[in-house]
Amino acid sequence: xxxxxxxxxxxxxxxxxxxxxxxxxxxxxxxxxxxxxxxxxxxxxxxxxxxxxxxxxxxxxxxxxxxxxxxxxxxxxxxxxxxxxxxxxxxxxxxxxxxxxxxxxxxxxxxxxxxxxxxxxxxxxxxxxxxxxxxxxxxxxxxxxxxxxxxxxxxxxxxxxxxxxxxxxxxxxxxxxxxxxxxxxxxxxxxxxxxxxxxxxxxxxxxxxxxxxxxxxxxxxxxxxxxxxxxxxxxxxxxxxxxxxxxxxxxxxxxxxxxxxxxxxxxxxxxxxxxxxxxxxxxxxxxxxxxxxxxxxxxxxxxxxxxxxxxxxxxxxxxxxxxxxxxxxxxxxxxxxxxxxxxxxxxxxxxxxxxxxxxxxxxxxxxxxxxxxxxxxxxxxxxxxxxxxxxxxxxxxxxxxxxxxxxxxxxxxxxxxxxxxxxxxxxxxxxxxxxxxxxxxxxxxxxxxxxxxxxxxxxxxxxxxxxxxxxxxxxxxxxxxxxxxxxxxxxxxxxxxxxxxxxxxxxxxxxxxxxxxxxxxxxxxxxxxxxxxxxxxxxxxxxxxxxxxxxxxxxxxxxxxxxxxxxxxxxxxxxxxxxxxxxxxxxxxxxxxxxxxxxxxxx
Amino acid sequence: xxxxxxxxxxxxxxxxxxxxxxxxxxxxxxxxxxxxxxxxxxxxxxxxxxxxxxxxxxxxxxxxxxxxxxxxxxxxxxxxxxxxxxxxxxxxxxxxxxxxxxxxxxxxxxxxxxxxxxxxxxxxxxxxxxxxxxxxxxxxxxxxxxxxxxxxxxxxxxxxxxxxxxxxxxxxxxxxxxxxxxxxxxxxxxxxxxxxxxxxxxxxxxxxxxxxxxxxxxxxxxxxxxxxxxxxxxxxxxxxxxxxxxxxxxxxxxxxxxxxxxxxxxxxxxxxxxxxxxxxxxxxxxxxxxxxxxxxxxxxxxxxxxxxxxxxxxx
Numbered sequence: 001x002x003x004x005x006x007x008x009x010x011x012x013x014x015x016x017x018x019x020x021x022x023x024x025x026x027x028x029x030x031x032x033x034x035x036x037x038x039x040x041x042x043x044x045x046x047x048x049x050x051x052x053x054x055x056x057x058x059x060x061x062x063x064x065x066x067x068x069x070x071x072x073x074x075x076x077x078x079x080x081x082x083x084x085x086x087x088x089x090x091x092x093x094x095x096x097x098x099x100x101x102x103x104x105x106x107x108x109x110x111x112x113x114x115x116x117x118x119x120x121x122x123x124x125x126x127x128x129x130x131x132x133x134x135x136x137x138x139x140x141x142x143x144x145x146x147x148x149x150x151x152x153x154x155x156x157x158x159x160x161x162x163x164x165x166x167x168x169x170x171x172x173x174x175x176x177x178x179x180x181x182x183x184x185x186x187x188x189x190x191x192x193x194x195x196x197x198x199x200x201x202x203x204x205x206x207x208x209x210x211x212x213x214x215x216x217x218x219x220x221x222x223x224x225x226x227x228x229x230x231x232x233x234x235x236x237x238x239x240x241x242x243x244x245x246x247x248x249x250x251x252x253x254x255x256x257x258x259x260x261x262x263x264x265x266x267x268x269x270x271x272x273x274x275x276x277x278x279x280x281x282x283x284x285x286x287x288x289x290x291x292x293x294x295x296x297x298x299x300x301x302x303x304x305x306x307x308x309x310x311x312x313x314x315x316x317x318x319x320x321x322x323x324x325x326x327x328x329x330x331x332x333x334x335x336x337x338x339x340x341x342x343x344x345x346x347x348x349x350x351x352x353x354x355x356x357x358x359x360x361x362x363x364x365x366x367x368x369x370x371x372x373x374x375x376x377x378x379x380x381x382x383x384x385x386x387x388x389x390x391x392x393x394x395x396x397x398x399x400x401x402x403x404x405x406x407x408x409x410x411x412x413x414x415x416x417x418x419x420x421x422x423x424x425x426x427x428x429x430x431x432x433x434x435x436x437x438x439x440x441x442x443x444x445x446x447x448x449x450x451x452x453x454x455x456x457x458x459x460x461x462x463x464x465x466x467x468x469x470x471x472x473x474x475x476x477x478x479x480x481x482x483x484x485x486x487x488x489x490x491x492x493x494x495x496x497x498x499x500x501x502x503x504x505x506x507x508x509x510x511x512x513x514x515x516x517x518x519x520x521x522x523x524x525x526x527x528x529x530x531x532x533x534x535x536x537x538x539x540x541x542x543x544x545x546x547x548x549x550x551x552x553x554x555x556x557x558x559x560x561x562x563x564x565x566x567x568x569x570x571x572x573x574x575x576x577x578x579x580x581x582x583x584x585x586x587x588x589x590x591x592x593x594x595x596x597x598x599x600x601x602x603x
Numbered sequence: 604x605x606x607x608x609x610x611x612x613x614x615x616x617x618x619x620x621x622x623x624x625x626x627x628x629x630x631x632x633x634x635x636x637x638x639x640x641x642x643x644x645x646x647x648x649x650x651x652x653x654x655x656x657x658x659x660x661x662x663x664x665x666x667x668x669x670x671x672x673x674x675x676x677x678x679x680x681x682x683x684x685x686x687x688x689x690x691x692x693x694x695x696x697x698x699x700x701x702x703x704x705x706x707x708x709x710x711x712x713x714x715x716x717x718x719x720x721x722x723x724x725x726x727x728x729x730x731x732x733x734x735x736x737x738x739x740x741x742x743x744x745x746x747x748x749x750x751x752x753x754x755x756x757x758x759x760x761x762x763x764x765x766x767x768x769x770x771x772x773x774x775x776x777x778x779x780x781x782x783x784x785x786x787x788x789x790x791x792x793x794x795x796x797x798x799x800x801x802x803x804x805x806x807x808x809x810x811x812x813x814x815x816x817x818x819x820x821x822x823x824x825x826x827x828x829x830x831x832x833x834x835x836x837x838x839x840x841x842x843x844x845x846x847x848x849x850x851x852x853x854x855x856x857x858x859x860x861x862x863x864x865x866x867x868x869x870x871x872x873x874x875x876x877x878x879x880x881x882x883x884x885x886x887x888x889x890x891x892x893x894x895x896x897x898x899x900x901x902x903x904x905x906x907x908x909x910x911x912x913x914x915x916x917x918x
Contacts, residue, residue, distance in 0.1 A: 313727075316669045327671075336717055337703075337710040349706050349750075349763075356758055362916045369911050372754050373747040373904060376709075380746035383713055384739035391724030391735065397667055462763040465702040472688065472699065476618075477681030480831055484658045490827050497665040497726045497823060504667075510724065510732020518740035522897045 012076070013131065015069035018441035023066040023196050026284050029423075030189050030291045031059045033416045037295050038181035040412025041302065051091050051179070058084045058185065065193050071120040071130040078116070078193075082109040082161075085190060088182045089174045101173040108160055108170035115157035116197070119150045123205055135205040147206050151213055154201040155220075162194025164254060165224040166557050168247045172231070175246070176239035180298020183239060187246045188291035192283050195253055202261055203276075203444060214261030215367055221254025222374040229381040230527050233388070233519055234553045236512040238297045238307040241389055242290065245333060248378060249286040252348060253279045255375060259351045259368055260444075266364070271354045273439070273447035274458055278347035280438050280445055285340040285427055289332040292420035296326035299413055300393060304406035309512040311400040312393040318406040323394045325417035330386035332424040335379040338470040340427035343456075345379060347435070350458040381519065388515045399506045429466050432456050513551070528554040614688055614698035621687040621845075625837035626650035628844065628878060629807075635882035650837070657830030665726040665823050675722035676828050680835040682715035687838055689765060690845045693866040695773075695856045696766035704763040705753045708846070709746065712798065715839070716742055719832070723820035734819020737893060741804060741816060744900035745797040751907030752791035755783060756850050758914055765846070769853035779851065783913035788851040790907035792880075795847055797900055799840045802885040804896055841874075848873050 002011045016024075038055065061084055064077035086109065090102045124130050126146060127138040142150070160167040171191070175183045202213065228247030235241035256279030263271035299322040301307045304315060316323040332339040352368040352375070359365040398404040408414075427434055435456055439446030447458070456464045497504050520529050534548040579590075630647045637644025665672070688699040689708050716738060723735035757763045759778065760771035772779050797804040800817040807817070821832055848870070849856075855869025891899060 314667075316671065331714075331717060334713065334717060335710065336714045337707055342707075342710050346706055346710070353754055353757055353763065356754075356915070357761070365915045366912065369751075369754060369758065369915065370908065373751045373908065376747040376750040377743065380713070380739075380743040383717055384743055387717060387720045387724070387735060387739050391721050391732075395669060395671060395721060395725040396727035396732075462704045462706065463701060464704070464707060468699075468702040469685070469707065472685050472702070473681045476684035477677045480680035480684065480835070481677050484827050484831060487655070487659050490659070491661045493661060493663050494666050495663045497667055497728045498730075499728065504727060506727070508729045509727045510729060510736060515724075515732060515736045518737055518893060519743065521894055522740060522744070 010072060012073045013069040014067045014073065015132070016067055018443070019196070019199065020066045022280060022438065022441045023192065023283075024063055026192065026287050027059070027062050027066065027189050030287050030420075031062075031185060033419050034181045034184045034188075034291055034295065035059075036419075037184070037298075037413050037416035038179075040410045040416070041181055041295075041298055042179065043410075051088060051182075054084050054087050055182065055185075058088060058182075058190075062185075062190060062193060066196055069132050071124060071132070074132075075113070075117065075120070079113060081190065081193070082113065085182070085186055088186075089178045091179050091182065092177065095177075098177040101170075101177045105170045105174040108167070112157045112160035112167075115153045115160075119153035119157060119201070122146060122150050122153070132200070132205070139205055139207045142207055144207075144209065147209055148213070151202065151206060151209065154198065155217070158194040158197035158201070159220070160194070162191050162198070162250045162254075163224075163247050164194075164220055164250055165227050165247060166561050168224070168228070169557055169562060171246060172235075172240050172243040175243035175294075176237060180239075180294055180301065183243075184291040184294035184298075187243060187294055188287040191246060191250060192287060195250070195257070195279070195283055198257060199276075199279075202257070203264070208265055208267075209261070211262050211265045211364055214258045214263070214265060215364070216258070217254055217261060218258030218367060218371060221251045221256075221258050222371050223251070224248065224254060225251030225378040226374055226381075227251075227526070229378050229385060230519075230523055231553070233381060233385045233516045234527055234529070236309040238300060238309060238312075238389060238393065239294065241309075241385065242293050242297060245293075245382065245385070246286075246290060248382060249282065249290065249333070252345065252375065252378065253282045253286070255279075255371055256282060256344075256348050256351060259348075259355050259371075262364065262368070263351075263355055263358070266359060268355070268358045270447060271351060271358050273445055274347060274354055275351035276442065276445040277435050277438050277447060278344055278351050280442065281347060281431075281435060282344035284434070285332070285344045285424075288420055288423045288427060289329045289341060292325060292329040292417060292424065293333065295413065295417050295420070296322055296329060299409040299417065300326075300406075303409055305402040306400070309389070309392045312398070312403045313396045313400075313506065313509065314394070314398040314403060315406055316394040318403075319394075319408045321408055321414050322417065325414075325421040326394065327390055328421040328424055330390045332428070334383040334386045336383070338425075338428050338466045338473065340424050340431070343428050343431035343434075343464065343466060345375070346462075346464050347431075347456065347458075348375060350462045353462075354458060384516075384519060388512055392510075392512045392515065396509050397504070397506055399509065399511075429470055431464065431466050528556060530554050610698060613694060617692055617694070617698055618684060618687055621692065621841055622684070622834070622838055625841040626654055626834065628841050628874065629837055631875070631878045632882050632885070635879055636886055639882060639886040654830050654834050654837075657833065658827050660826035660830075662826035662828050664825075665728075667725070667727050668823070669725055671718075672722045672725040672823070673828075675718040675725075676824070676831040676835070678718035679715045680831055680838075682711045682718070683835045683839045683842060686711050686842045690842055690849050691766045691769050691853070691856055692845050692849075693857055693863055693870055695770055695853075695858055696764075700764055700766040705757065705765050705768070706750070706763055708765070709750055709753070712839075713742075713746070715835075719820055722824075726823040728823055730819045730822045734816050734822070737816040738820060741797055741896055741900070744897055745794045745903075748790050748900055748903035748907055749794040749798070751904060751911065752787045752794065753850070755787035755790075755907055755910040755914060758911065759783070765849055769849045769856055772850075772853050773856060776854070779854075781913075783910040783917075784851065786906050786910035786913060788847070790903045790910065791847055791850065793899060793903035793906075795843045796881070796884070797896070797903075799843055800836075801881060803888045803891045803899065806890050844874060844877050845870075847877065 002013050061081035068074035086106050092098050163171040232241050232244035256275050260272050260275035332341040335341045335345045356365045356369040532550040536545045538545045630650045634644045686708050691697040720735035723731035756768050760768040805816045857863045857866035
C-alpha cells in the first residue's frame with residue numbers, strides 16, 4: 001500500500017507480512033489492555049488529559065514501525081515513536097530527576113537512530129533502493145565485509161532501543177519515571193521493536209553471514225541476561241527493578257536470536273526454526289508479564305503511595321486482587337512451569353542443545369552449551385528477585401504508615417491486570433498452539449509439530465505437554481491436601497510469630513536489601529557494592545553522636561564506558577572551542593581561508 | 604503401555620513407591636551416620652513415626668500468615684510429587700516421560716522453591732526471611748551446575764527426556780564410564796547435595812544454627828502443614844537421588860514387567876550405596892560458611908563445563 005508522503009516525490013509505503021502481523025498483534029493486544037488500565041489509573045492525574053493524545057500517537061507510531069515497507073517510512077515512524085515516548089517519559093516534567101532521565105533517553109535514542117540511518121544508507125547504496133522488498137531480493141549482492149559493517153551498525157542502533165548491555169543505561173532511568181501505563185508499553189512493547197529491527201536485518205536484508213554474527217549476539221544476550229538480573233536484584237525501587245528485568249529478558253530473547261543466526265549460517269534449518277520460535281515466543285511472553293508487572297507496580301504506587309520496597313509490606317491483605325495478579329506475573333517471569341515464561345525458556349534451552357548437537361565444529365558447538373549455564377543462572381536469579389519483590393511488598397507486615405493505609409485499585413485497573421494474568425496462564429498452557437501460530441506467521445520459525453496434541457516436541461527428544469503437566473500438578477496438589485485428612489480432623493490455633501520472645505516489629509523483618517545480601521556478596525566482583533560508614537563524634541569526646549550508613553552499587557557502565565565517552569567528547573569540545581571565539585573578524589577570516597582553499601583545490 | 608488405564612496404574616504405583624520409601628531414606632542415612640560416628644542412632648522407622656505424629660497434630664498458625672503460607676505446602680508437595688513421575692525408577696519410560704523432560708524437572712524444583720521461600724517471608728519472621736534469602740542464593744548457584752550436568756548427558760544421549768537418557772546408557776553400557784560422564788556425575792552430586800540441604804551446604808539435623816537455610820524457612824510451620832512439607836522434602840531428596848541413578852547408573856532398569864523384581868532389588872542396592880556415600884560425606888566434612896558455598900558450587904559448574912568440553916572437543 002502506498003500513501004502520498006509529506007514532501008512531493010516521497011511516498012510512504014506499507015507492507016504487512018507474517019512478522020508484521022506477529023509484532024502488530026503483540027503491540028495491539030498489550031496496548032488495548034494498558035489503555036483500559038490508563039483510563040482508571042490516570043483519572044485522578046491532571047496531566048493525564050494531555051498525555052492521552054500522545055499515548056494514542058505512541059501506539060500508532062509503534063504499529064507504523066512494523067508495517068513500514070521502506071527506509072524512509074520506517075525512520076519516520078521510528079523517530080515519531082522515540083520522540084513521542086520521550087514526551088511521555090516527561091509527563092511529570094516538574095521533577096528534576098524526570099527531566100534528567102528524559103535527557104539521557106533522548107540522547108541514547110538519537111544516537112541509536114544515527115546508527116540505524118547509517119546501516120540503512122549502506123543498504124541503500126549497495127542495493128540502489130530504499131524499499132525493503134528490494135533489500136530482501138538483493139541481499140545476496142552484499143559482500144561479507146559490508147554486510148558485517150551493516151550488522152554492527154544495526155546491532156548498536158536496534159540494540160540500544162532493545163536495552164541490550166552495554167547500551168541499556170537509558171532503560172532503568174526512563175522506565176521508572178514514566179507513568180505506569182507508559183512504562184508498561186515501553187518495557188513490554190516498545191523495546192521489542194529493537195528485536196523486530198534485528199530480525200528483519202539479520203534474516204531478510206542481509207545475506208547468510210559467518211557464524212560469528214550469531215555467536216556475538218548470543219554472547220551479548222547471555223551478558224545482558226546475567227547482568228540485567230544481577231542489577232535487578234540490587235534495586236529496591238520496584239519500577240527500577242522491573243526495568244532491569246527488561247534488560248534480562250531482552251538478553252534471553254537475544255540468546256534465542258543469536259542461536260538462530262548461528263544455525264542459519266550453518267544451514268541447520270530445523271535448529272533455526274526452534275531458536276527463532278523461542279525468541280519470538282519470549283517476545284510475546286515478556287510483553288505479557290512485564291506489562292502486567294508494571295501495571296501492578298503502578299497499582300502499588302497509587303494504592304500505597306510509594307513503590308520503594310523498604311516502605312511496603314503486608315499488601316496482600318490490603319490489595320488482594322493486585323497481589324494475586326502480581327504473584328502470577330512474578331511466577332511467569334521467574335520461568336515457573338506451567339506458565340508462559342517457562343514455555344519459551346524451555347524452547348530456548350532446547351534450541352541451545354539442538355545447536356550444540358548439530359554443529360560439527362567443537363568451538364561452535366561449545367558456545368550454545370555453555371550458554372545453558374548462563375541461562376540457568378539467569379532464571380534462578382530471576383526467581384530470587386521475584387521472591388524478593390513479591391515477598392517484601394505483599395507479605396509480612398507493613399513497614400510504613402503508607403503501606404498500612406494501602407487501598408485496592410479501581411475496577412478498570414483490576415480488569416486490565418486480570419486479563420494479562422489470565423494471558424500468562426493461557427500462553428503457558430497453550431504453548432504448542434502458540435508455537436504453531438508463530439510458525440504459520442513466520443515460515444523460518446516453523447518446526448515440525450508433534451503428533452501429541454497440545455504438546456511441543458523438538459528434534460532433541462524434548463517434550464513439553466503443558467496442559468498435562470498442569471493437570472498432574474493440580475491433581476497431586478489436591479491429593480497432598482486431601483490424603484492427610486484421613487488421619488482425622490485437626491484444629492488451627494492463631495498465634496503470634498516467634499520473635500525470640502520479644503514483640504514482633506517491622507524492623508525485625510527481612511528487608512529488600514538484606515534479602516539480596518547473600519547474592520550481593522557472592523557476585524560482589526561483578527556488581528561492586530560500596531558501603532560508606534561515617535561516624536560523627538560529639539565535639540571533644542570519643543562519644544558517638546551519629547552514624548551515617550550509605551550503601552549503593554557502583555555504576556560500572558556509566559563510569560567506565562559512558563564516562564570515557566563523555567570525557568572524550570568534552571575534550572574534543574574544548575579544542576573546538578578555541579576556534580569558536582565569537583569574534584566576527586575571525587569567522588570572516590575562516591570564510592576567506594575556506595574560499596581560498598576551495599579555489600586552489602578546484603583549479 | 605499406551606492405554607491410559609495402565610499408564611495411570613504405573614504412575615500410581617511409582618508415586619506410591621517413592622512417597623512410601625522417601626522418609627526411610629532419611630532413616631537409613633541417619634543410621635549410617637550414627638554407625639560411622641560410633642553411636643547407635645534412632646530406629647530406622649523413626650522418620651515415619653515423626654511424620655505421622657506431625658500429620659495428626661493441630662496447626663499453630665501465625666496471625667500474620669496469608670493464604671500464601673497456607674497454600675505453599677500443597678504447591679511444594681505437588682511439584683515434588685510430579686517430579687517423582689518424571690524419573691524412571693523401576694520402569695522405563697517413566698510415567699510422565701511423554702509430557703515433560705529434565706528441564707521441566709528443574710523448573711518444578713524452582714516452582715517448589717518459589718512457594719516455600721515466599722512462605723518463609725510471609726509471617727514477618729526474621730528467621731523465615733533469612734532462610735528464604737539463603738535458599739534462593741544457594742539455588743541460584745546450584746541450578747547452572749544441575750542443568751549443565753543434565754545437558755552433558757543429554758548431549759551424548761541425544762535428548763533431554765530422562766527415560767531416553769537412561770535408555771541410551773543401558774544400551775551403551777561402556778559409555779557410562781566415559782571421563783565426561785564421571786565429571787558430570789560429580790557435578791550433579793554436588794548440586795544434589797546443595798538442593799537437598801545436606802552437609803556441607805546446609806545441615807538437615809538442626810534449626811538452631813544461624814547458618815540454616817531450609818529449616819529457617821519452615822520455622823513457622825507446625826502440625827499437619829509441617830508434616831506435609833517434611834514428607835515432600837523427603838520425596839524431593841529421593842527423586843534427586845533417583846535422578847543421579849537414572850543419569851549415571853541406570854543399569855537394571857525394567858523394560859518389561861518380568862524384570863520389575865530385579866529392577867527393585869537393583870534400585871534398592873544403588874540407593875543404599877548412594878545413602879552410604881552421603882553419610883560418608885556428612886560425617887567427614889563440616890558445614891561450610893555460607894560465603895564459601897559459591898566456591899563449592901562453582902567447582903560443580905566447572906566440573907560440568909569440563910564434562911561438556913571433554914565430550915565436544917575430545918568426542
